[in-house]
Amino acid sequence: LEIFENIEFLKLPEFYRFTNSRLDIVIPDNYKDAEKMLIEKFPEEEKGIRKFFKEIMGYRNELNRMPRRGLKLYLQVPFFPLLYPRIVSTMSETVSRFMDKLIKNNDLKLALTANIGYYHDNPDTMAYSYFAIAQAGYYSGGYYIKGGSQKLSNYLATLIKENNGEVLLRHKVNKILTENNKAVGIEYTKTTGEIEPVKVYGEKIIANAAIPNVLNDLLPKELSARMQKKTDTMEIACSLLSIYFFFKKPIRELGNTHYSTFVFNSEVHDLHEFDPHADFKDREFVFVDYSQ
Numbered sequence: 001l002e003i004f005e006n007i008e009f010l011k012l013p014e015f016y017r018f019t020n021s022r023l024d025i026v027i028p029d030n031y032k033d034a035e036k037m038l039i040e041k042f043p044e045e046e047k048g049i050r051k052f053f054k055e056i057m058g059y060r061n062e063l064n065r066m067p068r069r070g071l072k073l074y075l076q077v078p079f080f081p082l083l084y085p086r087i088v089s090t091m092s093e094t095v096s097r098f099m100d101k102l103i104k105n106n107d108l109k110l111a112l113t114a115n116i117g118y119y120h121d122n123p124d125t126m127a128y129s130y131f132a133i134a135q136a137g138y139y140s141g142g143y144y145i146k147g148g149s150q151k152l153s154n155y156l157a158t159l160i161k162e163n164n165g166e167v168l169l170r171h172k173v174n175k176i177l178t179e180n181n182k183a184v185g186i187e188y189t190k191t192t193g194e195i196e197p198v199k200v201y202g203e204k205i206i207a208n209a210a211i212p213n214v215l216n217d218l219l220p221k222e223l224s225a226r227m228q229k230k231t232d233t234m235e236i237a238c239s240l241l242s243i244y245f246f247f248k249k250p251i252r253e254l255g256n257t258h259y260s261t262f263v264f265n266s267e268v269h270d271l272h273e274f275d276p277h278a279d280f281k282d283r284e285f286v287f288v289d290y291s292q
Helices: 031-041 042-066 073-083 085-089 094-101 106-113 114-118 128-138 150-162 209-218 221-231
Strands: 008-010 015-020 024-027 143-145 169-179 182-190 198-201 260-263 285-288
Touching: 024 031, 024 106, 031 042, 031 260, 042 085, 042 094, 042 106, 073 221, 094 106, 094 128, 094 143, 106 114, 114 128, 114 260, 169 209, 209 221
Parallel strands: 015 260
Antiparallel strands: 008 143, 015 024, 169 182, 182 198, 260 285
């Protein structure tokens, strides 16, 4: 796709800033720098801090070594505890239990997991494995697309058109067309102007919509009923509420010098008290400055 040749990525100078009434700290996006800075700030937690980074970076390394499929994967299964000890030993671990084992300082726990809302809404039930993989990726360096993520969307749309594809905007898919229990096409209408439905067909039909919408609104009832037996037992995932503010001048001139700032309620003293469903006036939030 030659994305990196056509889209400019800017390296972020840091992972994020964390602040509450007791602590205001900037976390580097390099795990070695983060480890050093945190040990200087919390010398009594040196052992736990070193263990934290060793474990999450080690987890990611083990996952990268693991075969994704094929005979090699199946042959390795009996030896998983030896080959991938971190993955096997933490399969049922949660984020809060993992942090409680390593760190005693509650504000340090909050600072190290400040961005957990990007993944989940409850550190007591979130799988440590998912958290470790994601965090380790950030501590290997984060990047931002120059000009915003729309640049990537525009480039991918150009590729689709150059390869005889078509990108339609302001159209609504009304149903997924099926034959012999297989999706073969869609029916859509324009959201403005013409309202006559149009049918198009393809070999692969991808529904990038929420599962309830696909089952209740797009698929035939006889097919959706069978799938709902599986999905009815699933929990609704967390989501983010985003509010966009436009400023007349760069926010840096107003005093903000960080790309991403996580602001926590001062009444939250422990990771177990994290409550993303609290009243909005008490809820933790992240301020992202896209002008940085």
